[in-house]
Amino acid sequence: MLTQRMLALALTVLGFGLVSPSESSQTVRTIKFVIPVPPGGPQEILARLLADQISRTRDLTIVVENRPGAGTAIATEAVSHAAPDGNTVLFMANAFVINPNLRKLNYDPLTAFEPICYLVRSPHVIAVNSASPYRTLADLLNAARAKPGELTLASIGPATSQQIAIEMLKRAANVDMTFVPYPGNTPAVNALLGEHVTSLIADYTAMAEQINAGKVRALATATRTRIEHLPEIPTVAESGYREFESEGFLGVVVPAKTPKETVSQLVSSFATALQVPELASKLVVQGLYPVGMCGADFGAYLRKRYDEYGRIIRETDIKTE
Numbered sequence: 001m002l003t004q005r006m007l008a009l010a011l012t013v014l015g016f017g018l019v020s021p022s023e024s025s026q027t028v029r030t031i032k033f034v035i036p037v038p039p040g041g042p043q044e045i046l047a048r049l050l051a052d053q054i055s056r057t058r059d060l061t062i063v064v065e066n067r068p069g070a071g072t073a074i075a076t077e078a079v080s081h082a083a084p085d086g087n088t089v090l091f092m093a094n095a096f097v098i099n100p101n102l103r104k105l106n107y108d109p110l111t112a113f114e115p116i117c118y119l120v121r122s123p124h125v126i127a128v129n130s131a132s133p134y135r136t137l138a139d140l141l142n143a144a145r146a147k148p149g150e151l152t153l154a155s156i157g158p159a160t161s162q163q164i165a166i167e168m169l170k171r172a173a174n175v176d177m178t179f180v181p182y183p184g185n186t187p188a189v190n191a192l193l194g195e196h197v198t199s200l201i202a203d204y205t206a207m208a209e210q211i212n213a214g215k216v217r218a219l220a221t222a223t224r225t226r227i228e229h230l231p232e233i234p235t236v237a238e239s240g241y242r243e244f245e246s247e248g249f250l251g252v253v254v255p256a257k258t259p260k261e262t263v264s265q266l267v268s269s270f271a272t273a274l275q276v277p278e279l280a281s282k283l284v285v286q287g288l289y290p291v292g293m294c295g296a297d298f299g300a301y302l303r304k305r306y307d308e309y310g311r312i313i314r315e316t317d318i319k320t321e
Contacts, residue, residue: 034079124222185207249305
């Protein structure tokens with residue numbers, strides 16, 4: 001599950017993270033983890049697990065602070081203006097590179113921050129109610145072609161990675177399905193359980209309980225490979241749409257111009273924490289799969305996602321309302 005690449009990265013950044021006595025005054029001792037969404041979601045779960053692990057192995061005090069609002073923009077802007085001393089870390093997700101493609105903001109995600117690590121991925125799953133006649137993704141899409149616009153595909157939204165995934169799927173499969181947005185995962189899942197919508201695309205974590213209970217039927221995962229918790233469920237790519245991929249990503253960034261030594265210390269802390277088997281197991285139970293892509297590689301990944309999301313948003317005319 002944890003790759004040799006991740007281990008090599010952790011060992012490498014550990015070397016950079018060691019400071020000499022003359023540099024010890026730069027060592028970060030107190031850190032604030034800023035969560036740009038309300039309490040209780042995957043970002044807070046991840047942040048608190050990492051805060052516990054890192055604070056126990058490093059001489060650090062870590063405070064976790066939820067600061068929701070404006071689709072994560074309030075907290076993101078605040079962190080972009082924070083002192084570049086490594087004391088303020090933003091836990092970010094797909095919205096970090098989606099929001100700037102939708103409206104003018106007072107920060108640029110690609111220049112106002114230093115990338116630390118892409119920590120975990122959260123697979124997107126396409127599902128229907130267990131009473132649905134559709135047993136495969138092909139069943140659902142064939143029915144959508146036969147009844148253009150009649151079948152519905154719900155997600156949290158609007159203007160989220162899930163809605164973007166819906167538009168990608170509609171284009172790839174050449175189907176017309178009606179997008180139904182919900183303000184949160186719970187109401188979206190409840191709508192599927194109540195058969196108010198035909199289908200749903202959401203993070204696996206949002207409907208794992210209902211899938212396990214047999215109330216919801218997973219048709220496909222939107223990841224490149226099958227996920228550990230649903231080994232029998234094919235991917236969208238396996239179902240005939242080879243280039244399709246969509247998942248949530250959770251990572252950490254700090255304000256731009258944070259000293260390189262401090263960035264290296266933070267990379268070391270996060271990359272090393274992800275190597276701890278106990279922590280990794282706790283994350284996987286939550287449907288959060290460790291990645292451990294750090295530094296420049298993570299920066300390149302953010303640029304790629306920013307460009308991809310921007311293209312889909314422009315081509316499909318996605319709006320925030």
